[in-house]
Amino acid sequence: MNKITQLFNIKYPIIQGGMIWNSGYKLASAVSNAGGLGLIGAGSMYPEVLREHIQKCKKATDKPFGVNIPMLYPNIEEIMNIVVEEGVKIVFTSAGNPKTWTSFLKEKGITVVHVVSSSVFALKAQDAGVDAVVAEGFEAGGHNGREETTTLTLIPMVREKIQIPLIAAGGIATGRGMLAAMILGADGVQVGSRFAASVESSAHNNFKETIVNTQEGGTQLTLKELAPVRLVKNKFYQDVQDLYQKCPSKEELVQLLGRARAKKGMFEGDLEEGELEIGQIAGLIHDILPVEQIIQQMIAEFEAAKKEKVTFEF
Structure with missing residues (x-):
């Protein structure tokens, strides 16, 4: 068994x-x-x-x-x-x-x-x-x-x-x-x-549709200084990468992340500003x-x- x-x-x-x-x-x-x-x-x-x-x-x-x-x-x-x-x-x-x-x-x-x-x-x-x-x-x-x-x-x-x-x-x-x-x-x-x-x-259905439309290579692990998280490469993800170009402090990363970013993306369906967490699969x-x-x-x-x-x- x-x-x-x-x-x-x-x-x-x-x-x-x-x-x-x-x-x-x-x-x-x-x-x-x-x-x-x-x-x-x-x-x-x-x-x-x-x-x-x-x-x-x-x-x-x-x-x-x-x-x-x-x-x-x-x-x-x-x-x-x-x-x-x-x-x-x-x-x-x-x-x-x-x-x-x-x-x-x-x-x-x-x-x-x-x-x-x-x-x-x-x-x-x-x-x-x-x-x-x-x-x-x-x-x-x-x-x-x-x-x-x-x-x-x-x-x-x-x-x-x-x-x-x-x-x-x-x-x-x-x-x-x-x-x-x-x-x-x-x-x-x-x-x-x-x-x-x-x-x-x-x-949110917007997030479900995003999962279906995410292609190979469409996610990336980031924010290791806070807590490593795998995200869909949307506008928010790009904002994080842009900030990395300036060698940000941990505080600056926290400020960009803000509060309820994952809720905004996955639950409320904001595909631009939300944090969209999904696996490579x-x-x-x-x-x-x-x-x-x-x-x-x-x-x-x-x-x-x-x-x-x-x-x-x-």
Whole structure:
């Protein structure tokens, strides 16, 4: 039996990324209903909004779902208490030290997964007592590891170091990508960009259309001095590059970024001034589909690729 389907009691080892401004209860419940594990993205929600989404998700699905919590949160204690009060059974933590909250959550009977970008952090997460790790490669959208380690190299390096279940993330949107990650040593996959371009994603339709229209090479990792983030090359991205020409201070970069830039882009649909976070795999996403169709296509392609008899001649 697959370690990830067993750990979460789900049908397919496909986890939906808890993306800010994309991952509301509609997306999370749709993924869970289709046999994967849906995650509510707490990173763009005030505490009471998160509570509301958890309650709505419980009504929308009787399948397991979780919450993704970036630990840089100013209201982190309140967020963790809401998760416990609402009876959430699965929490994915990111952007912080896994030791801080893992034992608190585990004592409440919650399954804990931590997102990492290196084998060093994967080991720290294992030592902290998490149930599994997500190893996310440089191809991924949103905030990213500074090391720029790609999924192809990261997964086998993490697999070599840890004993707990491993979930691969970054650049996975197809059944073939899923099979490749699992051949490299992953037990399951986390998918972000493909679900951002779904009917049930809470992102603005302008952003969804942008994902579909983004070509190979249309994204870039930037703002490393603040927190590395992969962005679509729009006007805001160009403004950042123009500022770099002047060797800006960290304060000047913060000033340009301002507040709620990601909300403006992904949730409100401002394609010029907004921060549009998406993975390199966007170049392979050509349509906006219902979640159920996305998962069925992935599984069908995964099964077909497994059966292919390929002979390599040397």
